[in-house]
Amino acid sequence: MRRHFMEMDPDLARSLFEEGATLVLLEVPEGTEFGIDYNTWQVGPRFRGIKMIPPGIHFLHYSSHSIHGSGEETGPRTGIFLCLKPRDILLARWSKTEEELKFCDSEAEEEIERIRSSLQDLDRFLGPYPYDTLRKWVSLTDRVTEDTVRKLQPLNNKICSFAEVVPELAMRHTKDRLEQNLTPYDTECHSMQEGLARLPKMKQKEGTELRFSEIPKQTYPVGATPSQITQCSMDLSYALQVLLDRYYKQDPQQILGELQFAFVCFLIGNVYDSFEHWKRLLNLMCRSEDAMQKHSTLYTSLITVLYHQLGEIPPDFFVDIVSKENFLTVTLQEFFLFATNPAVDNNLRKRATKFKAHLTKKFKWNFEADPEDCAPVIVELPEGCDGE
Missing domain, CATH: 1.25.40.550 (Aar2, C-terminal domain-like)
Structure with a gap:
């Protein structure tokens, strides 16, 4: 990340340092795939976030990383659109149990102010926003406004590459499955079709769906000839x-x-x-x-x-x-x-x-x-x- 800062015009760098937004991301595990807008990196041991982010709409994204005996594994990508204002400081912590970033709410204002007052000490752990890709990012999002994000982003603010699904019915007990004509789990399976029949019907978890405009199915007015x-x-x-x-x-x-x-x-x-x-x-x-x-x-x-x-x-x-x-x-x-x-x-x-x-x-x-x-x-x- 450092090379972008060194190649940047000094006046622009100073302006971004003073007016740019800062993402403070704590306890992100080493090896996590992390990115903002058009840029993606693998998190190192000293990583604490991104500084000098130009105000505006940005897309933060990350994928968890784990090492097993058979090799390394990268999880599905999770993203969130952020509407950043000049000198904003956003604070998030990594949740080990859920393997995702948890942004602090308004109750953390006191902690954010402490971070703001000690930002110089934190500076060496923050990577500068790669300004050389900003023009491309803006060309792809210049029509996206804060209102666009508020209307379309899921209610839980997480955009997941794989939909979070839950059973349409709870069916915690065998009798619940029998009432729905589903084969019990302990019955021998003879074919893929039979195996699929054992699975409950799933639906996307409420609050996780993107809220796009509904395109009309009927293309003509009522009473049309x-x-x-x-x-x-x-x-x-x-x-x-x-x-x-x-x-x-x-x-x-x-x-x-x-x-x-x-x-x-x-x-x-x-x-x-x-x-x-x-x-x-x-x-x-x-x-x-x-x-x-x-x-x-x-x-x-x-x-x-x-x-x-x-x-x-x-x-x-x-x-x-x-x-x-x-x-x-x-x-x-x-x-x-x-x-x-x-x-x-x-x-x-x-x-x-x-x-x-x-x-x-x-x-x-x-x-x-x-x-x-x-x-x-x-x-x-x-x-x-x-x-x-």
Whole structure:
């Protein structure tokens, strides 16, 4: 970590030392994988935290480390978004039993003030924030606000790469399992299917789930005619507007903060469900033709967000293993088709054309083939509708 401090401009280093935030992390076991934003290290024996952190949104993440007779083992990654202000000091201690960081609450204010007064003595145990990666981090999170974090982060503030699950029903006794038609544990198992049948149904532990916006399942308004249903299935603007009205009515641009939040949770937090939400949200936005005319500024900003996100992922990452179809090229193909419509704002049209050329040159993606989604769309009519 020291090399970043030595290479930093002296005036900037002084400013960050005086105004930057500090994370004091006590009793973190040696060997723990620890990181902030785009940086990851293995904790050494003298580690006590990070100093000179620029104020703003940051993502702290860590994985426990253990050594067994057969070798070393690294646990699942746990992360938390932090909203740091100038000269903030956050204090956390490592819990050996739960193998995680426990942040001190407001009752620890007296201890935090003691740390603040003796910060110079603690300085040699603190690693400086690696400023050379800050620009990249900001480009991935410039739309994420404190409000975004408060709305989307789990209630327990922990973002885990593997979901914490609990049985839907307690079933502490054999009779409880029999009532649910589950095979008792002590019965011989003859097949994998039989083994799976013995397992209770699980659900994600309450308070641990990411609280993403719910993407509407119905893409058309109540009482829509068959032709309207077909139109709303091809152009998802109605469904997008429902989502914006429900979650981002005051400022539709804030949906880009959710898009960035989901991307970071996947890219750095290793949460696959976040990637799935990112794909669904992006698909909704890219297939909304009328919305591009109504929210041209939003879509111009979307291009900037995608430009930075796609720069972080290998070009073949989005290829489906089964179909060999690149999800992103199919999705963006529709976006470029709609965004270059003469009815769209001129600035958006120009930006979309440049972005398309950039992706074609960098990734060798082909956006010219007819998208499969242009084929006739088969939709289910509302109950009671005869199609006439």
